[in-house]
Amino acid sequence: MNMICVQEQHLPGESMEEKWDIAQEWGFDGIELRGKGDFGFRERLPELRRAAARGIPMPTVCVEMMHFIGAFDAEQRQDAIVQMKSLLDVMAEIGGRGAMTPASYGMFSDRLPPFVSPRSTEEDRKVLIDGLGQVGAHAATLGVELYLEPLNRYENHMVRRLDDAVSLIKEIGLDSVKVAADTYHMNIEEADPAAALLAAGPYIGHVQASDSNRLEPGSGHIDWALFGSTIRAIGYTGPIALESRLSGPAQDVLPASPVLLRRFL
Template sequence: MRLSVQEQLLPGRSLQEKFVFAVDAGFDAIELRGKGDFHFAGRLPELRQALADGVVMPTVCVDMSHFIGDFDAAKREDAVRQLRSQLTVIGELGGTGVMTPASWGQFSRRLPPFEPPRSSREDGEVLAEALGALGEHAARQGVLIMLEPLNRYENHMVNSLAQAVELCSMDSIRVAGDTYHMNIEEDDPCRSLMDAAPFLAHMQISESNRNQPGTGHLDWAAQLATLDAIGYDGDLALECRLRGEPEIVLPQTAAFIRKFL
């Protein structure tokens, strides 16, 4: 398993500077953020130079204002266009792929008005259509589109690994787990990882409190041992808030996680 860290957590003015810090701190790679309005494609000259300079950038985490499960058709179509572009860019860089949730912050069944304006069946149809188009494009680029389940307070459509697996209709559509969301949604995180193993392509890691690993109550020994047992060989990407200064806590976090690898 390779240990990576999201770019916004790293000090440094350039990806090259960030990567030097990341490696010194005990990480192997940088996870990029994919902003909307084709901002990510606009970074291609920067990303090409970073790649030439040896920066390892295997994955992209989408960072947009709307997503493939939006209630608005125009916003869904735009999200698909943005993700197609991001898949093309990460493909050119020789990366693994791009991850996205079904949506974020759009609706929760746990908050008023409790009933979304679209049925569960319609949700599934919308997601299947978007993921089908993205899966075909990802396959042509030699990369993956990875669906990330979010917790029930941030998304009402895909909350568990099992729900995400149901939408993996082709080999280029895979699942990205997140230990923070799993802590809320999975009855048994280790069992869920085992069940999702054939479809699990990426893991994001953060604590039960959304801070860096080691500051909460997650059973890291058990979950990382489970990933090892199922033969998971993807990335562990640090996506969290930092409790403390990055120069201090990032090396501590890398050392903490590596104790279990």
């Protein structure tokens, strides 16, 4: 059975223990962490070690920075690689599964002016193969995984569909690098989200759930029954984490989400 997780920023409480109490009360099975840059996540290691020792499930971390491994600037790319390795170090230390990253976010969209990227498609791919390869190799030495998340056309221009991510992962050739499938981005980019998920099935390492309007599941028009049957069809048994904005106060709207998802998983 899939673990249904909620991202930590939605949970009230000063400590992970307090947040976990609320997460369980709202029907969740685990907490997805957020990993800030400048080694902010590493600085939380004592807190996270304590939480892990107390049995709080924290399987994944979503990086929270403004530059990523596909950045145009070489120094920013290198920093993103270093930060991702640090996130993976922490996740290995606390018994987690892995960390996810997009290729980029908010850096450039070919659907918005000026429409022409300063870097060619071939150069984009070379940069991503290098960065993902470095971080993926580090993940392999730690026994954890790196998850590449495709983002929609308005947030990123390099990796937008699941098959874009799969193509890169095949070329890298590391079992430690997998795809993070996000239902919101799939709703925009995939002509047939279920078929895309089926095709990418062997490479799916993590799943994030939010509705078509980026709000919590049940607030939009995603077909959650089809989503659930597709997850079962590909044999994915890992965590499903809510990464969404909220349609109202967390305590009012979030408890319905795990109920909805479990109905179809």
